[in-house]
Amino acid sequence: MAGSSAAAAMKATSEPIADDKTAIVCLNCKDAGYYTLDVPVGDPNFGVLMLCDCRRSEKEQRAAHELHRLSNLEPFSDKTFETFDASVPGVQRALARAREFARRPQGWLVFFGNYGCGKTHLAAAIANEALQNHYRVLFAVVPDLLDHLRSTFGPNSEIAYDERFEIVREAPMLILDDLGTENTTPWAREKLYQIINHRYNYCLPTVITSNRKPDEIEPRILSRMLDAVLCPERIIIEAGDYRRLPVEQRFGYRKRRLERGEGRDPRTRL
Numbered sequence: 001m002a003g004s005s006a007a008a009a010m011k012a013t014s015e016p017i018a019d020d021k022t023a024i025v026c027l028n029c030k031d032a033g034y035y036t037l038d039v040p041v042g043d044p045n046f047g048v049l050m051l052c053d054c055r056r057s058e059k060e061q062r063a064a065h066e067l068h069r070l071s072n073l074e075p076f077s078d079k080t081f082e083t084f085d086a087s088v089p090g091v092q093r094a095l096a097r098a099r100e101f102a103r104r105p106q107g108w109l110v111f112f113g114n115y116g117c118g119k120t121h122l123a124a125a126i127a128n129e130a131l132q133n134h135y136r137v138l139f140a141v142v143p144d145l146l147d148h149l150r151s152t153f154g155p156n157s158e159i160a161y162d163e164r165f166e167i168v169r170e171a172p173m174l175i176l177d178d179l180g181t182e183n184t185t186p187w188a189r190e191k192l193y194q195i196i197n198h199r200y201n202y203c204l205p206t207v208i209t210s211n212r213k214p215d216e217i218e219p220r221i222l223s224r225m226l227d228a229v230l231c232p233e234r235i236i237i238e239a240g241d242y243r244r245l246p247v248e249q250r251f252g253y254r255k256r257r258l259e260r261g262e263g264r265d266p267r268t269r270l
């Protein structure tokens with residue numbers, strides 16, 4: 001079954017719709033069950049057949065749906081590598097590493113930096129690019145994530161707590177934005193630690209941003225963030241507060257886009 005459908009998929013991906021007049025149900029794979037990534041020749045994923053979500057088990061589909069729902073990337077949809085202002089001094093190294101991680105998610109990537117230095121933009125850009133390449137990503141602002149986990153205990157929750165917790169813990173790529181700002185209860189602190197420890201033990205691709213000083217982060221979590229094997233480099237973004245730059249400089253990119261008639265309203269949040 002798997003072999004024959006893979007062969008069918010191979011055929012289907014090279015001849016996407018042919019003369020078939022029946023409606024296509026899955027736009028991602030054109031009902032082939034597999035798709036290939038849009039990556040350049042030489043990329044390790046070039047030509048690799050990826051199993052489409054439409055062929056995954058119901059549980060896996062629920063996980064994919066839940067990752068998407070929890071991610072709430074909509075407000076960050078304009079935060080891409082293209083819209084990142086690379087001319088701000090001090091951000092080049094961070095930008096290069098973020099791009100590399102989005103292309104090939106491996107190990108951990110940790111960004112420390114002051115509020116407004118661009119680390120959330122980079123974290124969202126990684127998520128947006130990874131999604132475009134059909135990686136499954138959970139982008140989570142830490143305090144919100146802990147709220148979501150807590151809400152699973154509520155009477156209106158559609159999904160059981162254990163299942164949601166597992167989905168978060170096992171996300172193929174997990175991006176934890178703003179670690180250290182959460183106003184934690186002992187319960188939330190323990191959950192956060194369990195997620196991070198699990199990602200650590202299984203070397204799962206993880207991005208963490210924090211505007212805290214390292215000594216303000218819980219030692220059990222910090223020691224994992226400082227592991228040199230999993231995370232060979234912690235990047236401290238030295239850029240000043242991006243939001244304090246003159247308006248012209250902050251919105252330069254958007255202004256140029258707007259002038260070309262392509263932009264969003266610049267008042268959307270930075």
Ligand SMILES: [Zn+2]
Nearest residue numbers: 026029052054
């Ligand atoms: Zn499909």
